[in-house]
Amino acid sequence: MAIEKMALAKAINASLRTAMEDDAKVLVIGEDVGKLGGVFRVTDGLQKDFGEERVIDSPLAESGIVGTAIGLALRGYRPVVEIQFDGFVFPAYDQIVTQLAKMHARALGTVKLPVVIRIPYGGGIGAVEHHSESPEALFAHVAGLKCVSPSTPADAYWMLQQAIHSDDPVIFFEPKRRYWDKGEVSLPDSGFAAGSAIPMPLHEARVAREGTDLTLAAYGPMVKTCLEVAAAAAEEGTSLEVVDLRSMSPIDFDTVQRSVEKTGRLVVVHEAPVFYGSGGEIAARITERCFYHLEAPVLRVGGFHAPYPPARLEEEYLPNLDRVLDAVDRALAY
Amino acid sequence: MTESTAARDPRRSSKRTSGSDGGSASAASASASATAAPTAPAHAPAAPAKKAAAKKTPAGKAPAKKAAAKKAAKSAAAKKTAAKKAPAKKAPGKKAPAKKAPGKKAPAKKAPARKAAQSAPAAPTAALAGGSELVQLLTPEGERVAHPDYAVDPSPEELRGLYRDMVLTRRFDAEAVTLQRQGELGLWPSLLGQEAAQVGSGRATRADDYVFPTYREHGVAWCRGVDPTLLLGMFRGVNNGGWDPNSNNFHLYTIVIGSQTLHATGYAMGVAKDGADSAVVAYFGDGASSQGDVAEAFTFASVYNAPVVFFCQNNQWAISEPTERQSRVPLYHRAAGYGFPGVRVDGNDVLAVLAVTRKALEHARSGQGPMLVEAYTYRMGAHTTSDDPTRYRSDDERAAWEAKDPILRLRTLLEREGLADAAFFAALDEESDALAKRVREAIRTMENPEPMAIFENIYADGHAVVDEERARYAAYQASFADHDADHAGAAGKGH
Structure with missing residues (x-):
C-alpha cells in the first residue's frame, strides 16, 4: 500500500x-x-x-x-x-x-x-x-x-x-x-x-463525523457541505453526526438507523430536487425504523421542483451551509 | 480512432465504384450495384449512371423480372397511383428508380411519371414484389432463377431440410396462435408469411455466430436449435425470456423496438476485439428502422467496422403503419448513408435469403464490416393476437402476398423436380403433428412460477432492498399459513 x-x-x-x-x-x-x-x-x-x-x-x-x-x-x-x-x-x-x-x-x-x-x-x-x-x-x-x-x-x-x-x-x-x-x-x-484490502463494502454507509444531537445524511458533493455545517454547528455548541451514504441503491439504512437511534433527529441533504428525491425514501424508511427514537420529523434539504436554474442562480438552488443549518435549527426546535 | 471502413475495405476501390463521383442519392436509387452485390457498397458514390444502366440491362432479363411482368396486370391500379405521384427527381433514362418505387405504399418516392410510363407494365408488379432490385432465386411459381451475384446450390437433402424447417416453424406458430385463443398464452406474435426470411437467414448462420432477435424470430430460434417450447414462457407470462442466450447463441427476445441492434453491434465489436471470425446477426423490422437505436447501431457498426449483419424483415406493416410511414427510400438504401452495403432480397424466397445472408455473413467475417439485408416479405397474420389487421389493410393485399407464399413455392419446386416424394411429405405431416402435440403438452404442464420468484435474479450480487422486501413478503405469505390451516381444519369439520 x-x-x-x-x-x-x-x-x-x-x-x-x-x-x-x-x-x-x-x-x-x-x-x-x-x-x-x-x-x-x-x-x-x-x-x-x-x-x-x-x-x-x-x-x-x-x-x-x-x-x-x-x-x-x-x-x-x-x-x-x-x-x-x-x-x-x-x-x-x-x-x-x-x-x-x-x-x-x-x-x-x-x-x-x-x-x-x-x-x-x-x-x-x-x-x-x-x-x-x-x-x-x-x-x-x-x-x-x-x-x-x-x-x-x-x-x-x-x-x-x-x-x-x-x-x-x-x-x-x-x-x-x-x-x-x-x-x-x-x-x-x-x-x-x-487481493488488496478493500476499505469497506461498496454499499455501506460511513460515519464521516460523529455527533450526538442530530444526524445529517448525504452523499457525493453534499458530504463536504455537511461536514462544513457540522463544523459551524460545533462552534455553536451543537453536535452533528454526518453519515456519508456512499450508495443510493441500495441504501445502508442500518447505519442511518444506528445514528438516528443515537441522535433522534435526521436531516437528509442532496442537490437533487427534494420532491420524489432519495431524501423522501430515507425519511420514510427511517421513520418506520426509528419512530420511537425520533424527536422531530425527518427533514430534507435539496433542490427545488424547478429546472436547474441558470448558473447565476445556482447558489440559491443548491443546499449550502445556511440552508442546511436552517433545517438543523428547525429539527432541533421540535 | 478507428480506421474507416473505406480504409479497410479493399473492395472500396473496385471498378464498380471507381471513377465516379456523382451524387450518392442517384447512386443509391439508380445503381443496381447497391442491390446486387455486397461487393459493391451501396454507398459508393454513384457508379456512373450509364454504367449502372448498362449493368442493369442483363438484370432486366433476369427471371425475377419475368415473374414480375406476369403479375403486372394484377396491380395495375396500384401502379397508376405510384406513377401519378412520382416526383421528377431522377435522371431520365435510368430505369431503376421506377422499378424500385414501392408502389402504392410510398407516396414520397415515386418514380417520375415519365419513367413509370416507360416501364409501365413492370412497375406495379415490381412494387408489390419489392422492386426489380430484389434478389430472387426461386420465383413464386417455384422456378429456380439465376442471379449474377448470389447463388446457392443446395442438395436435394438441403432443400428438403429448408422445407421441413419452414413447415415445422409454421406449424409451431399456428399452434401457438391456437393456444392463445384457448387462453393458454396471453399473447402471440405470429410469424406467418415470414418463414423463408427466418429460416433462410437462420440456416445461413454458423454455430459460433450470435443472433439477436426481435420477439417474432420463432423460425430463427428453430434454426438455432432453441427448444420452441421455451419461446412460449414469456407469452404465457411465466417469465420474461426464459432461456440461456449462450446455450444456442440466440439472445433473448427483445420487446423494445430496435434496442437489440445495439446489443448486437456491441457484441460484434467484442467479437472483433477477440479476433474471432464469427459474425452477429441483428434482426429488426421495418418499424424499428425508424428507431434512433437502429440508426446508432448502424453508426457504431460502421465506424468500428463491426462484423454484424443487420437483417431487416420488412413485413410491410408496423402494427397498422405501412412502411412508407417509416421511410421514403427503400430501407436497404439506408445502409448507403452509413457507408456499408445494403441489399434487398425476396424475403419469401428461402434460397435467396440463404444466399444473401451467407454472403453478408461472409462479408462481416472477412473483416469488411456490417451489411444490411432487407428481406422483403409480408406479415400474413396480425401483428399479434391482440391486433385486428382488417382495420388497416385490405384482403386484396393479403391475397396478393398469399400467391407468393414461401412454403408453397419450395414445395412446387420439390414436387416438380421430384426431389421429395409422397413419403417425405407424409412423414413431415406426422412430424408436424407431433411437434404441435409436444407444444400443447408443454404449455399445459408449464407451471406458474413461485411467488418468491419475483425476487430472484434481479441482481447478480444481491441488493439489500430486495433482501428486505423478500423477507417481508415471505413473512406476509407465511402469515396466511395458520389461517389457511385453520380454515382447512374448519372445512374438514364439515364447515
Missing part, C-alpha cells in the same frame, strides 16, 4: 488504470475519453497507455454507448462507459432502464451485465443548462441498477474498483464540483484483483 495525496478526478483515473491493468476485459468507452482524456481529464493518458482498442472514443450517441456496452458485456467484456454530463444521459435512459437493468432477470440469471456508467453530476461549477443536474433518483428507482457516489478521493478510487468488479450494472455518480478536491488514497501495490 502506498498512500498518495491526489484529487478526486485523479483518483478515478488511477482506479481506471488499476482496473485495466488487472483485467484485459475492462474497456473505457465514451465521448472524448481518448486523446482528449475526457472533458474533465478523468481518463487522461489512458488511451496512450492502453490503446484505442481499450480506451474507445465513441460516436456522439449515448444510447449507442450504453447499448453497445451491453453487447460487449454479453461478449465477456467489462465496459466502463462515461456519459459526459448528467443532463446528457437521457438518450441512454431507455437502454439503461429497459435493457441494462432487466437483462439479468430476463435471462433468469444466465447472463451478467458488469457495466459501469460513470456520470459526472451535480452543480456548483457555473455551467450552462444540462451540465449541473442530479438525476440519481431516476436510476435508484429502477430495480436491477445500483447507484453509488463517492465523496472523497479514497472512495472514488476504491468504489470504482468495486463497481468494476461488480457483476451488476452500477451507475457511478461522480461529484464533479469535487473533482479537484484532494485527499489521501491508499493505492494497492499489485492491483485490486490481487
Whole structure:
C-alpha cells in the first residue's frame, strides 16, 4: 500500500488504470475519453497507455454507448462507459432502464451485465443548462441498477474498483464540483484483483463525523457541505453526526438507523430536487425504523421542483451551509 | 480512432465504384450495384449512371423480372397511383428508380411519371414484389432463377431440410396462435408469411455466430436449435425470456423496438476485439428502422467496422403503419448513408435469403464490416393476437402476398423436380403433428412460477432492498399459513 495525496478526478483515473491493468476485459468507452482524456481529464493518458482498442472514443450517441456496452458485456467484456454530463444521459435512459437493468432477470440469471456508467453530476461549477443536474433518483428507482457516489478521493478510487468488479450494472455518480478536491488514497501495490484490502463494502454507509444531537445524511458533493455545517454547528455548541451514504441503491439504512437511534433527529441533504428525491425514501424508511427514537420529523434539504436554474442562480438552488443549518435549527426546535 | 471502413475495405476501390463521383442519392436509387452485390457498397458514390444502366440491362432479363411482368396486370391500379405521384427527381433514362418505387405504399418516392410510363407494365408488379432490385432465386411459381451475384446450390437433402424447417416453424406458430385463443398464452406474435426470411437467414448462420432477435424470430430460434417450447414462457407470462442466450447463441427476445441492434453491434465489436471470425446477426423490422437505436447501431457498426449483419424483415406493416410511414427510400438504401452495403432480397424466397445472408455473413467475417439485408416479405397474420389487421389493410393485399407464399413455392419446386416424394411429405405431416402435440403438452404442464420468484435474479450480487422486501413478503405469505390451516381444519369439520 502506498498512500498518495491526489484529487478526486485523479483518483478515478488511477482506479481506471488499476482496473485495466488487472483485467484485459475492462474497456473505457465514451465521448472524448481518448486523446482528449475526457472533458474533465478523468481518463487522461489512458488511451496512450492502453490503446484505442481499450480506451474507445465513441460516436456522439449515448444510447449507442450504453447499448453497445451491453453487447460487449454479453461478449465477456467489462465496459466502463462515461456519459459526459448528467443532463446528457437521457438518450441512454431507455437502454439503461429497459435493457441494462432487466437483462439479468430476463435471462433468469444466465447472463451478467458488469457495466459501469460513470456520470459526472451535480452543480456548483457555473455551467450552462444540462451540465449541473442530479438525476440519481431516476436510476435508484429502477430495480436491477445500483447507484453509488463517492465523496472523497479514497472512495472514488476504491468504489470504482468495486463497481468494476461488480457483476451488476452500477451507475457511478461522480461529484464533479469535487473533482479537484484532494485527499489521501491508499493505492494497492499489485492491483485490486490481487487481493488488496478493500476499505469497506461498496454499499455501506460511513460515519464521516460523529455527533450526538442530530444526524445529517448525504452523499457525493453534499458530504463536504455537511461536514462544513457540522463544523459551524460545533462552534455553536451543537453536535452533528454526518453519515456519508456512499450508495443510493441500495441504501445502508442500518447505519442511518444506528445514528438516528443515537441522535433522534435526521436531516437528509442532496442537490437533487427534494420532491420524489432519495431524501423522501430515507425519511420514510427511517421513520418506520426509528419512530420511537425520533424527536422531530425527518427533514430534507435539496433542490427545488424547478429546472436547474441558470448558473447565476445556482447558489440559491443548491443546499449550502445556511440552508442546511436552517433545517438543523428547525429539527432541533421540535 | 478507428480506421474507416473505406480504409479497410479493399473492395472500396473496385471498378464498380471507381471513377465516379456523382451524387450518392442517384447512386443509391439508380445503381443496381447497391442491390446486387455486397461487393459493391451501396454507398459508393454513384457508379456512373450509364454504367449502372448498362449493368442493369442483363438484370432486366433476369427471371425475377419475368415473374414480375406476369403479375403486372394484377396491380395495375396500384401502379397508376405510384406513377401519378412520382416526383421528377431522377435522371431520365435510368430505369431503376421506377422499378424500385414501392408502389402504392410510398407516396414520397415515386418514380417520375415519365419513367413509370416507360416501364409501365413492370412497375406495379415490381412494387408489390419489392422492386426489380430484389434478389430472387426461386420465383413464386417455384422456378429456380439465376442471379449474377448470389447463388446457392443446395442438395436435394438441403432443400428438403429448408422445407421441413419452414413447415415445422409454421406449424409451431399456428399452434401457438391456437393456444392463445384457448387462453393458454396471453399473447402471440405470429410469424406467418415470414418463414423463408427466418429460416433462410437462420440456416445461413454458423454455430459460433450470435443472433439477436426481435420477439417474432420463432423460425430463427428453430434454426438455432432453441427448444420452441421455451419461446412460449414469456407469452404465457411465466417469465420474461426464459432461456440461456449462450446455450444456442440466440439472445433473448427483445420487446423494445430496435434496442437489440445495439446489443448486437456491441457484441460484434467484442467479437472483433477477440479476433474471432464469427459474425452477429441483428434482426429488426421495418418499424424499428425508424428507431434512433437502429440508426446508432448502424453508426457504431460502421465506424468500428463491426462484423454484424443487420437483417431487416420488412413485413410491410408496423402494427397498422405501412412502411412508407417509416421511410421514403427503400430501407436497404439506408445502409448507403452509413457507408456499408445494403441489399434487398425476396424475403419469401428461402434460397435467396440463404444466399444473401451467407454472403453478408461472409462479408462481416472477412473483416469488411456490417451489411444490411432487407428481406422483403409480408406479415400474413396480425401483428399479434391482440391486433385486428382488417382495420388497416385490405384482403386484396393479403391475397396478393398469399400467391407468393414461401412454403408453397419450395414445395412446387420439390414436387416438380421430384426431389421429395409422397413419403417425405407424409412423414413431415406426422412430424408436424407431433411437434404441435409436444407444444400443447408443454404449455399445459408449464407451471406458474413461485411467488418468491419475483425476487430472484434481479441482481447478480444481491441488493439489500430486495433482501428486505423478500423477507417481508415471505413473512406476509407465511402469515396466511395458520389461517389457511385453520380454515382447512374448519372445512374438514364439515364447515
